Amino acid sequence: MMRVALGVSGGVAAYKAAELVRRLQQEKLAVQVIMTRVAQEFVAPLTFAALTGEKVITGLFSENQGDANLESAIEHIAVAQRIDLLVIAPATADILAKLANGIADDFLTTLYLATKAPVIVAPAMNVNMWEHAATQQNLQMLRARGVRVVQPDEGYLACGMVGTGRLASTEAIASAICDVLGLKHDLEGMKIVITAGPTVEDVDPVRVLTNRSSGKMGYALADAASRRGAHVTLISGPTELRAPNEIDWLPVRSTEEMHRAILDHAKDAHAVIMAAAVSDYRPAAAAAQKIKRSEGKLMLELEPTADILAELGREKSAQVLVGFAAETDHVAENARRKLAAKGADMIVANDVTQEGAGFDTDTNVVTLFLRNGEEIALPKMSKFDVANRILDRVLALRKGAQ
Numbered sequence: 001m002m003r004v005a006l007g008v009s010g011g012v013a014a015y016k017a018a019e020l021v022r023r024l025q026q027e028k029l030a031v032q033v034i035m036t037r038v039a040q041e042f043v044a045p046l047t048f049a050a051l052t053g054e055k056v057i058t059g060l061f062s063e064n065q066g067d068a069n070l071e072s073a074i075e076h077i078a079v080a081q082r083i084d085l086l087v088i089a090p091a092t093a094d095i096l097a098k099l100a101n102g103i104a105d106d107f108l109t110t111l112y113l114a115t116k117a118p119v120i121v122a123p124a125m126n127v128n129m130w131e132h133a134a135t136q137q138n139l140q141m142l143r144a145r146g147v148r149v150v151q152p153d154e155g156y157l158a159c160g161m162v163g164t165g166r167l168a169s170t171e172a173i174a175s176a177i178c179d180v181l182g183l184k185h186d187l188e189g190m191k192i193v194i195t196a197g198p199t200v201e202d203v204d205p206v207r208v209l210t211n212r213s214s215g216k217m218g219y220a221l222a223d224a225a226s227r228r229g230a231h232v233t234l235i236s237g238p239t240e241l242r243a244p245n246e247i248d249w250l251p252v253r254s255t256e257e258m259h260r261a262i263l264d265h266a267k268d269a270h271a272v273i274m275a276a277a278v279s280d281y282r283p284a285a286a287a288a289q290k291i292k293r294s295e296g297k298l299m300l301e302l303e304p305t306a307d308i309l310a311e312l313g314r315e316k317s318a319q320v321l322v323g324f325a326a327e328t329d330h331v332a333e334n335a336r337r338k339l340a341a342k343g344a345d346m347i348v349a350n351d352v353t354q355e356g357a358g359f360d361t362d363t364n365v366v367t368l369f370l371r372n373g374e375e376i377a378l379p380k381m382s383k384f385d386v387a388n389r390i391l392d393r394v395l396a397l398r399k400g401a402q
């Protein structure tokens with residue numbers, strides 16, 4: 001989960017930072033709030049603690065702990081290293097001056113110096129303070145250092161004057177944040193059905209046929225697609241994983257249950273991504289009672305299950321269809337064969353015997369095989385990043401099909 005430090009400095013607009021916290025949570029960002037001393041005169045830290053469920057940093061180093069200890073003394077370094085972005089909203093003229101001059105006299109200003117994460121400031125102040133050469137020069141210096149400034153709006157200011165100085169809208173600040181963090185909303189309006197995890201076929205009331213899929217790749221796809229604005233239905237075999245709230249999560253067990261769930265949901269989907277490791281066979285008849293040990297060999301008769309992907313491939317129109325191929329040998333050959341045989345637009349193939357690519361890992365090494373003959377070998381990366389690369393392609397294929 002990406003983590004944003006939200007610095008709140010002392011101004012009437014401090015209360016608007018609460019709305020910003022909510023907005024960032026919609027983007028599934030974890031928010032750590034840091035308040036300057038004066039900000040606490042305007043809004044109680046408890047407001048932010050309640051919204052974020054996290055301790056609000058209010059003091060200078062150990063001040064908020066009561067007793068000084070090593071942990072609190074180095075807390076700003078720990079926060080500095082953990083965050084993906086520092087946002088200061090509202091940023092007063094005073095804090096901008098401190099940042100510009102490298103003054104580090106409280107937690108927030110020290111964090112600014114200690115972090116290597118990108119920094120965004122959203123100033124809010126009286127119009128004369130905003131227009132003052134000192135403030136403008138400070139902003140220029142900060143911009144030159146790569147700090148992104150979200151321009152304040154024009155309008156009625158708390159001091160009764162009219163002019164530039166109102167904190168930019170929550171949407172404008174959120175959009176700058178998404179931009180810097182590379183959070184896209186390019187899948188908005190798209191309905192995507194994703195399958196994940198293993199399937200489980202009963203042999204008898206005690207024993208099952210299943211496989212080693214952890215579901216991580218499918219869940220990463222669902223998470224990434226949902227963050228990018230898609231409406232996601234995640235049809236999942238039994239896994240240890242939890243789906244985020246925004247996702248329609250449908251737990252299933254057997255291939256047959258998965259098959260039915262997909263038929264119900266795939267019809268109006270713009271894309272179906274079959275990341276599940278579906279069983280190709282199931283016992284021809286599950287025994288009603290536990291199979292007893294006996295002398296000699298035991299033959300288990302298996303019958304083929306429905307090939308869900310191939311069925312979708314036969315029926316599909318403009319829908320983008322993505323399959324996976326987890327292989328132990330002849331990866332490219334098998335992937336190309338599956339691409340054609342299943343009528344998919346893309347096959348995501350990996351060699352599960354390769355280091356960093358197998359079951360239950362957080363990384364994957366895949367090659368994307370496309371209908372037009374393109375083959376894109378991706379380096380080892382997190383399953384979340386792989387998910388985004390796959391979704392980039394899904395989006396391009398969707399645009400091509402429209």
Ligand code: CTP
Pocket residue numbers: 255274275276277278279280305306307308309310322323324325326338
């Ligand atoms: N798949 C499916 N229904 C099945 C089996 C597989 O929809 N009954 C899907 C998987 O979700 C995956 C793709 O088909 O996206 C390829 O699965 P895989 O097991 O690799 O391919 P198979 O066709 O089963 O080929 P093989 O077992 O020979 O490797």
